[in-house]
Amino acid sequence: MSADLRMTDPQAPDLHIRESLDWAAFVRDDWDRRPVLFKGVAHGRPFALDEVFRSALAATARSRRRLPGEPDNSLVTLDRLQQLDPTPWMPRREDGSMAGYRQRMLGALGERRYALVISAFHSYRFALWRSEREFFAPLWRHAGLPITGAITTLFHGNYESTPVGVHRDRFATFMIPVEGRKRMRFWTARPWADAVSTLPDYRGHLAGSFVVEAEPGDVLYWPADYYHVGESIGGGVATSVNLGVPRTEHRPVYELEDLLVDIGQADALIDPSAQLLRALMRDDVPVNARDAIDADGVLAEQLPLALAQAWRLSAQLTDPRALAARIGALSLQRLSAGGFEPVPPRRRARALTPAQRIALSTGERVLQRRDRYAWQFAINGHGLRVQGDAAIERALLARMHGGETARVSELLRGTAAHRRAAIALLEWLDQCHGLRRLRD
Numbered sequence: 243m244s245a246d247l248r249m250t251d252p253q254a255p256d257l258h259i260r261e262s263l264d265w266a267a268f269v270r271d272d273w274d275r276r277p278v279l280f281k282g283v284a285h286g287r288p289f290a291l292d293e294v295f296r297s298a299l300a301a302t303a304r305s306r307r308r309l310p311g312e313p314d315n316s317l318v319t320l321d322r323l324q325q326l327d328p329t330p331w332m333p334r335r336e337d338g339s340m341a342g343y344r345q346r347m348l349g350a351l352g353e354r355r356y357a358l359v360i361s362a363f364h365s366y367r368f369a370l371w372r373s374e375r376e377f378f379a380p381l382w383r384h385a386g387l388p389i390t391g392a393i394t395t396l397f398h399g400n401y402e403s404t405p406v407g408v409h410r411d412r413f414a415t416f417m418i419p420v421e422g423r424k425r426m427r428f429w430t431a432r433p434w435a436d437a438v439s440t441l442p443d444y445r446g447h448l449a450g451s452f453v454v455e456a457e458p459g460d461v462l463y464w465p466a467d468y469y470h471v472g473e474s475i476g477g478g479v480a481t482s483v484n485l486g487v488p489r490t491e492h493r494p495v496y497e498l499e500d501l502l503v504d505i506g507q508a509d510a511l512i513d514p515s516a517q518l519l520r521a522l523m524r525d526d527v528p529v530n531a532r533d534a535i536d537a538d539g540v541l542a543e544q545l546p547l548a549l550a551q552a553w554r555l556s557a558q559l560t561d562p563r564a565l566a567a568r569i570g571a572l573s574l575q576r577l578s579a580g581g582f583e584p585v586p587p588r589r590r591a592r593a594l595t596p597a598q599r600i601a602l603s604t605g606e607r608v609l610q611r612r613d614r615y616a617w618q619f620a621i622n623g624h625g626l627r628v629q630g631d632a633a634i635e636r637a638l639l640a641r642m643h644g645g646e647t648a649r650v651s652e653l654l655r656g657t658a659a660h661r662r663a664a665i666a667l668l669e670w671l672d673q674c675h676g677l678r679r680l681r682d
Contacts, residue, residue, distance in 0.1 A: 256276070257276070257277050257278070257279055257452075257454055258271070258272055258276055258277070258278045258279070259278070259279050259281060260278055260279070260280050260281070260283075261280075261281050261282065261283070262280075262283060263280060263283045263284075263380070263461075265380045265381045265383070265384050265385075266384050268381075268384075268463075269381070269384040269385050270384075272463070273385055273414075273465075274414065274465050274466070274489065275465065276465070277428065277454065277462070277463060277464040277465070277468065278462075278463040278464075279454060279456060279460060279461075279462050279463075280460060280461040280462075280463070281459075281460055282459045282460065283459070283460070283461060284377075284418055284459055284460065284461050285458065285459040287373060287377055288370075288373040288374045288376070288377035288378070288418070289370065289373070289374070289418055289420050289483045290373070291339075291340055291420055291421055291481070292339065293367065293369055293370045293373070294340060294370070294396065294420055294481065294483065295333060295337075295339055295340045295343070296367055296369075296370075297360075297363060297366045297367045297370045297396075298332070298333040298340075298343075298358075298360060298396065298398075299333055299334075299335060300366035300367055301315060301316055301332070301360045301363070301366050301396075302316070302329060302332040302333055302334065304316075304366065305328060305329050305332065306329050314328065315360055315361040315362045315363075316328045316329075316332060316358070316359070316360050316361075317357075317358075317359040317360075317361075317405070318331040318332065318356065318357065318358055318359075319356065319357045319401065319405045320351065320354055320355075320356050321354050321355055321356075322355075322401075322402075322405060322442070324405070328358075331347070331356065331358070332358065333358075334346075340398070340421060340481060344479050347399075348400075348479070355399065355400050355401050355402055355474070355477075356399045356400065356401065357397070357398070357399035357401035357404075357405050358396070358397075358398040358399055359395060359396065359397055359398075359405065360395065360396040361393070361395050362393070362394065362584060363394040363395055363396045363483060364394040364582050364586075365394075365583075365584045365585065365586055365587075366586065367586060368586045368589075368622070368675045371582060371585065371586050372622075372675075374394065374485070374582060375579075375580035375581070375582050376605075378392070378416075378485065378580075378581065379580055382580070382581055385487075387576075387577070387580075387581050388487050388488055388581045389488075389497075389576070390488055390492070390497065390583070391576070391579065391581060391582055391583030391584070392413075392485055392486060392487050392488070392581050392582055393413065393485070393486040394483060394484070394485055394486075394582070395483070395484045395486070396481070396482075396483050397424075397472060397480075397481070397482050397483075397484065398479070398480070398481045398482075399479060399480075400474050400477055400478060400479045400480075401474060402473070402474055403442075403444075403471050403472065403473050403474070404471050404472040404473075405442075406440050406442070407440045407441045407442030407443070407444065407471060408427075408429070408433065408434075408440065408441040408442075408444045408447070408469055408470065408471045409439065409440040409441075409469065409470070409471070410432070410466070410467065410468065410469045410470070411466060411486060412466055412488060412489060412490045412491040412492075413466055413486030413487055413488055413489060414463070414464070414465050414466045414486070414487045414489045415463065415464055415466075415470075415484055415485065415486050415487075416461055416462070416463050416484065416485040416487075417456065417461070417462040417463075417464075417482055417483075417484050418460075418461050418462075418482060418483050418484070418485070419456050419457055419458050419459075419460060419462075419480065419481070419482045420458060420481045420482060420483060421458060421479075421480060421481035422457075422458075422475075422478050422479055422480030422481060423455055423456070423457045423475045423478070423480060424455070424456050424457075424462075424472060424475070424480045424482050425453055425454070425455045425472070425473040425474070425475050426453065426454050426455075426456070426462060426464070426470055426471070426472055426473070427448075427451050427452070427453045427470065427471050427472075427473055428451060428452055428453070428454070428464060428468050428469065428470050429447070429450060429451050429468070429469040429470070430450075430467075430468060430469075431450075431469070432469055433447035433450060433451070433469060434447060444471065453473070455475065456482075465489070466489040466490050467490075500572055501565065501568050501569060501572060522555055524551060527547045527548045527551055528546075528547060528548065563614075563615070566613065566614070567613050567615070567616070567618070567627070570611050570613050570618055571618045571620070571625045571627060572625075573611070574609045574610075574611050574618055574619070574620035574625060575620045575623050575624065575625045576623075577609060577620070578609050578620040578621050578622060578623055578624075579622070579623030580623075582623075583623060584623075585622060585623030585624065586622075586675075588624060588673040588674055589672075589673055589675065590673070591669055591672070591673055592672060594650045594665075594668055594669070594672065595650065596649065596650050596651035596654070597649055597650070597651065598649065598650050598679055598680075599647055599648065599649050599650075599679070599680040599681075599682065600647065600648065600649075600650060600653075600668070600677050600678060600679055600680065601642065601645070601646070601647040601648075601677070601678045601680060602642045602643065602671075602676060602677065602678065603675060603676050603677060603678050604678065606621060606622070606676055607621075607643060608620070608621045608639050608642075608643070608671070608676065609621070610636065610639070615629065616628055616629045616630065616632070617630075617631070617632035617635065617636065619635070619639075621671065621674050621675075621676045622674050622675050622676060624670075624673075624674040626667075626670050628663075634656075634659070634660050634663040634664060634667075635663055635664075635667045638653060638664055638667060639667075641653075647680055650668065653668065
């Protein structure tokens, strides 16, 4: 099917249509320059509809168990009204599929329109994360790996237009329709003069815009400097997943927290570092400092307890030795994450029986780096630090990187120290989705 492109401004840029994923040509000719519609290049990948449903279920579970004050990655609007508690309107296991979810919502809402938006969408399930990482890996070889990680957002519903309205991101965007047709409207410059960053009602600014429609199998790209809004086509329900690649307005503070804590310890959150830093602070320290100022208005020499604790924690985390180790570890984790953070959390430990045959997961490799005091390892965005020369761990990984399959009992043969080190490594690999369990 040919692209449906309608321009109301003859000066609007031409849409470039490509019929193959030639990333080298795309980066050379189009990257950061103009919108591109890749036609029929992504049927069932990187987002299979059933896996999108499973990931949405995981997001529902995450939304239900979040603590008060924690950010919610999920947003639901009904006729543009954001729901304070989105979970009743999110996918449920009994829906069975995205089609079942759609039918439940349409049956409950009648003529009302709805939108489901889930941020950090790649962080909920490993299968979806891995598929997305594999799909875009060839692009990074030409455009460079996103240092702070690309973002992934699910959009689903029959909303008239994107809830936030016309806006511009700091991300270059790839939109991948999964179900139904999706229309995007673009402006090459801000179409309004008011001092606002978004515009929900843009009916008076259609002149100068142009629209592009995409369907499942297509990939639509637009640069970060385009103002845009998604629109419903004929009131139909559509599902798409957007990938955002940071291109502008980057701030060093985005990296600082990640250098201080191990993001691999966090659950799937937009900002896992903040949660981990809070967890390091004692929660019984008073926030008020009654004696901080004396009768003459002079500050006390001692810091209030809360500030003193924060100072000590900062000093510990920025110790040169600790910081150097974190920089090395973070570099490995980011490289193994393939540009998609936060990564899915580790799965629960599963027993490895002696007779079980295992191998490294297909296509995976454990990255390794030596620092002054230890060896660091990373796979699928998760890190492991082993003090000393890590000879046992490195020898075992060398066997597995060679494609060897072996029974657990064979890999554990040796001294008690060898057995302990091998068990710890295999358990870590399994929790990080790095092991395959093979059948005899």
